[in-house]
Amino acid sequence: xxxxxxxxxxxxxxxxxxxxxxxxxxxxxxxxxxxxxxxxxxxxxxxxxxxxxxxxxxxxxxxxxxxxxxxxxxxxxxxxxxxxxxxxxxxxxxxxxxxxxxxxxxxxxxxxxxxxxxxxxxxxxxxxxxxxxxxxxxxxxxxxxxxxxxxxxxxxxxxxxxxxxxxxxxxxxxxxxxxxxxxxxxxxxxxxxxxxxxxxxxxxxxxxxxxxxxxxxxxxxxxxxxxxxxxxxxxxxxxxxxxxxxxxxxxxxxxxxxxxxxxxxxxxxxxxxxxxxxxxxxxxxxxxxxxxxxxxxxxxxxxxxxxxxxxxxxxxxxxxxxxxxxxxxxxxxxxxxxxxxxxxxxxxxxxxxxxxxxxxxxxxxxxxxxxxxxxxxxxxxxxxxxxxxxxxxxxxxxxxxxxxxxxxxxxxxxxxxxxxxxxxxxxxxxxxxxxxxxxxxxxxxxxxxxxxxxxxxxxxxxxxxxxxxxxxxxxxxxxxxx
Amino acid sequence: xxxxxxxxxxxxxxxxxxxxxxxxxxxxxxxxxxxxxxxxxxxxxxxxxxxxxxxxxxxxxxxxxxxxxxxxxxxxxxxxxxxxxxxxxxxxxxxxxxxxxxxxxxxxxxxxxxxxxxxxxxxxxxxxxxxxxxxxxxxxxxxxxxxxxxxxxxxxxxxxxxxxxxxxxxxxxxxxxxxxxxxxxxxxxxxxxxxxxxxxxxxxxxxxxxxxxxxxxxxxxxxxxxxxxxxxxxxxxxxxxxxxxxxxxxxxxxxxxxxxxxxxxxxxxxxxxxxxxxxxxxxxxxxxxxxxxxxxxxxxxxxxxxxxxxxxxxxxxxxxxxxxxxxxxxxxxxxxxxxxxxxxxxxxxxxxxxxxxxxxxxxxxxxxxxxxxxxxxxxxxxxxxxxxxxxxxxxxxxxxxxxxxxxxxxxxxxxxxxxxxxxxxx
Numbered sequence: 012x013x014x015x016x017x018x019x020x021x022x023x024x025x026x027x028x029x030x031x032x033x034x035x036x037x038x039x040x041x042x043x044x045x046x047x048x049x050x051x052x053x054x055x056x057x058x059x060x061x062x063x064x065x066x067x068x069x070x071x072x073x074x075x076x077x078x079x080x081x082x083x084x085x086x087x088x089x090x091x092x093x094x095x096x097x098x099x100x101x102x103x104x105x106x107x108x109x110x111x112x113x114x115x116x117x118x119x120x121x122x123x124x125x126x127x128x129x130x131x132x133x134x135x136x137x138x139x140x141x142x143x144x145x146x147x148x149x150x151x152x153x154x155x156x157x158x159x160x161x162x163x164x165x166x167x168x169x170x171x172x173x174x175x176x177x178x179x180x181x182x183x184x185x186x187x188x189x190x191x192x193x194x195x196x197x198x199x200x201x202x203x204x205x206x207x208x209x210x211x212x213x214x215x216x217x218x219x220x221x222x223x224x225x226x227x228x229x230x231x232x233x234x235x236x237x238x239x240x241x242x243x244x245x246x247x248x249x250x251x252x253x254x255x256x257x258x259x260x261x262x263x264x265x266x267x268x269x270x271x272x273x274x275x276x277x278x279x280x281x282x283x284x285x286x287x288x289x290x291x292x293x294x295x296x297x298x299x300x301x302x303x304x305x306x307x308x309x310x311x312x313x314x315x316x317x318x319x320x321x322x323x324x325x326x327x328x329x330x331x332x333x334x335x336x337x338x339x340x341x342x343x344x345x346x347x348x349x350x351x352x353x354x355x356x357x358x359x360x361x362x363x364x365x366x367x368x369x370x371x372x373x374x375x376x377x378x379x380x381x382x383x384x385x386x387x388x389x390x391x392x393x394x395x396x397x398x399x400x401x402x403x404x405x406x407x408x409x410x411x412x413x414x415x416x417x418x419x420x421x422x423x424x425x426x427x428x429x430x431x432x433x434x435x436x437x438x439x440x441x442x443x444x445x446x447x448x449x450x451x452x453x454x455x456x457x458x459x460x461x462x463x464x465x466x467x468x469x470x471x472x473x474x475x476x477x478x479x480x481x482x483x484x485x486x487x488x489x490x491x492x493x
Numbered sequence: 494x495x496x497x498x499x500x501x502x503x504x505x506x507x508x509x510x511x512x513x514x515x516x517x518x519x520x521x522x523x524x525x526x527x528x529x530x531x532x533x534x535x536x537x538x539x540x541x542x543x544x545x546x547x548x549x550x551x552x553x554x555x556x557x558x559x560x561x562x563x564x565x566x567x568x569x570x571x572x573x574x575x576x577x578x579x580x581x582x583x584x585x586x587x588x589x590x591x592x593x594x595x596x597x598x599x600x601x602x603x604x605x606x607x608x609x610x611x612x613x614x615x616x617x618x619x620x621x622x623x624x625x626x627x628x629x630x631x632x633x634x635x636x637x638x639x640x641x642x643x644x645x646x647x648x649x650x651x652x653x654x655x656x657x658x659x660x661x662x663x664x665x666x667x668x669x670x671x672x673x674x675x676x677x678x679x680x681x682x683x684x685x686x687x688x689x690x691x692x693x694x695x696x697x698x699x700x701x702x703x704x705x706x707x708x709x710x711x712x713x714x715x716x717x718x719x720x721x722x723x724x725x726x727x728x729x730x731x732x733x734x735x736x737x738x739x740x741x742x743x744x745x746x747x748x749x750x751x752x753x754x755x756x757x758x759x760x761x762x763x764x765x766x767x768x769x770x771x772x773x774x775x776x777x778x779x780x781x782x783x784x785x786x787x788x789x790x791x792x793x794x795x796x797x798x799x800x801x802x803x804x805x806x807x808x809x810x811x812x813x814x815x816x817x818x819x820x821x822x823x824x825x826x827x828x829x830x831x832x833x834x835x836x837x838x839x840x841x842x843x844x845x846x847x848x849x850x851x852x853x854x855x856x857x858x859x860x861x862x863x864x865x866x867x868x869x870x871x872x873x874x875x876x877x878x879x880x881x882x883x884x885x886x887x888x889x890x891x892x893x894x895x896x897x898x899x900x901x902x903x904x905x906x907x908x909x910x911x912x913x914x915x916x917x918x919x
Contacts (some may be wrong), residue, residue, distance in 0.1 A: 390858075425831065
């Protein structure tokens with residue numbers, strides 16, 4: 012593979028292609044009317060429309076008051092929320108019953124992404140609910156899951172088929188008034204995934220969605236809700252890519268997880284949205300609210316994320332540790348190259364007794380990338396014996412990048428133990444020398460060191476994802492060193 | 494800004510109108526007044542004040558400290574006792590009263606209000622607009638000291654800022670200049686002469702010249718009802734060394750800001766801090782080390798002991814500027830919670846814009862190790878004494894770095910006494 016460094020540096024975004032399929036869009040802009048159109052297109056019940064409208068009112072109030080969040084260590088031009096499409100769906104030609112009926116061009120898109128549905132179907136163990144610009148076009152393995160009583164499908168279907176569940180849990184972890192982008196999402200969310208694991212069921216396969224933003228100037232506002240009943244277990248994978256566009260696209264998703272007694276949810280993300288070109292033109296604004304509530308005793312929620320894409324990432328997957336002895340985990344690798352900016356981290360809110368949380372965050376900054384770890388660990392006054400361990404390491408490649416750490420530790424209980432450690436350094440000359448002395452090229456040596464640096468996080472990922480994540484890291488970093 | 498904070502700002506502005514003129518300090522006052530009028534008192538929506546509510550301070554109707562000394566001669570003499578090995582220079586309610594010129598071995602100390610050129614030097618390191626309390630200090634400053642260290646013989650200067658008058662607010666300003674190649678220790682000692690509610694809002698500007706070495710000890714041992722805001726702005730030139738020791742032993746409200754900029758290659762800064770909160774005290778330490786040039790080192794250790802219903806806040810910022818390669822920066826903030834009602838909010842923070850650096854920070858929060866307690870008890874030491882030993886041991890690491898052993902002993906004894914008096918064990 013005799014590619015020169017220059018070739019690698021010039022390498023363009025691999026997943027940058029536009030699928031030419033007819034999309035159905037509603038006019039630009041944000042208003043009550045738009046929200047009503049979205050809601051009616053999806054045949055939503057009255058209560059959901061009302062909820063959306065309340066969220067819209069809240070969002071418009073925050074917008075009017077200038078409450079656009081500005082505390083993150085990122086900079087971008089002001090977003091014009093009226094100059095955006097809030098809904099785009101591939102035009103339905105007819106009802107789809109099997110994969111064979113899916114638009115072949117759409118399937119080809121997934122082929123290029125390396126996760127062909129057709130192949131996935133044959134690959135045992137992964138059920139994909141592919142979200143293509145807001146509408147879930149195909150869901151695999153639904154029947155097999157249904158046998159175990161597991162509900163997994165698009166959010167819109169869930170609203171129709173299981174309104175009582177959606178109504179019970181929607182907004183219970185991330186209320187529509189939670190923050191600026193959550194309010195926007197609650198008003199205009201178009202689709203997303205819904206998973207419900209009944210009591211005592213261990214989900215036999217990894218559930219997976221694949222998000223992709225295709226149409227120009229649309230924001231993708233998906234909403235994911237996962238409920239794990241008593242004693243159940245589920246592992247959920249989420250991957251994201253977006254084609255190349257010059258304008259910045261907004262992605263404001265909300266993910267809510269609920270774990271009841273003894274339940275465990277493992278949520279893994281590989282985020283590879285288009286990061287913009289090397290001059291910072293274009294790219295995705297990824298402003299996401301993710302939160303899980305460990306409601307039950309001994310429940311566990313584990314977030315694992317590999318963030319290599321997006322022009323701007325603003326994302327803090329959090330755990331509310333309400334149940335006694337519940338456990339929250341956060342494993343993250345974030346990579347910023349060229350002009351990318353990332354402000355990411357987690358919140359661990361300890362409320363129950365003997366709750367535990369672990370935070371492992373690895374940041375890699377190259378080119379002119381800027382990234383920050385921002386995390387909150389809060390031990391409430393009643394969280395007897397709570398325990399937290401946080402470790403945040405940053406690796407700097409290049410003299411124009413930056414890495415920042417902003418941990419907040421708030422402790423109101425003396426019986427708790429909280430530890431936070433962070434380091435920042437570059438790859439040691441001696442490490443590089445050692446590898447090169449043994450015949451590795453500089454590129455390979457750096458790739459190996461970076462992979463080693465991220466190992467603690469990557470090993471938390473399910474196998475298929477770990478391979479993809481490692482590949483992504485290599486691709487994203489190539490050309491940034493030397 | 495809430496109504497209470499606004500009213501407090503207006504009262505302070507009115508006080509500036511009433512304050513007697515202070516000769517050479519007129520310019521400082523003018524700039525400070527303008528800056529403070531603009532900024533006012535911050536509320537908790539501001540990141541720097543997120544955990545620190547100023548309402549208790551704003552609710553008090555502060556007055557300008559009286560010109561006449563309202564304290565007994567005996568307590569004044571007690572304050573002027575040479576406890577740390579040199580004659581102290583004493584300021585009461587922010588004005589110079591006794592002890593000038595400095596005692597044996599001291600550098601030059603001049604009272605600011607009587608100094609001709611010193612006022613012109615003020616406000617360059619601690620800019621009025623950089624912090625609301627710096628603006629306030631400038632607006633109401635009556636007096637202060639200029640300390641100059643020269644020559645290679647180590648010098649020791651002890652400044653005592655004693656507060657006495659009920660509801661009085663004093664705003665002393667200190668300028669410390671360590672000339673190139675000089676060595677010395679400056680102790681800035683904040684005490685209460687009477688158990689009154691008073692506010693000491695001190696601003697220290699510290700210039701460490703090339704190759705100079707300065708130990709700055711800020712000892713805050715005011716009474717239980719006292720309010721304290723202390724701002725230290727330092728600059729360290731090439732190969733200079735600044736070691737700060739911020740020892741906070743209590744007060745109803747204490748806010749310390751320490752900002753050090755390393756401007757010459759090879760400069761070093763060590764920040765040590767110890768804070769003890771008892772009762773319902775609030776102790777807030779904000780530090781900021783700015784590495785603006787290559788090849789500098791910084792090392793920070795702030796330890797907190799929080800008992801009763803006290804609240805501790807720590808925010809340590811380390812900034813490494815784009816060209817500051819080969820920087821080494823360490824920061825650590827361990828905290829000991831001695832009671833279930835105590836609270837600590839810790840926010841260590843690294844901002845790094847250069848790549849060839851070694852930086853780390855850590856923060857830990859916990860209680861006394863039950864195994865260590867058991868070990869001591871199994872050897873016949875009763876539980877209160879064991880707790881006292883362990884707590885004192887925890888604090889010892891910071892005290893051991895003090896330049897004078899007598900100082901470490903005195904502060905250690907004071908630390909244990911305060912903890913004991915608060916009714917906490919030890």
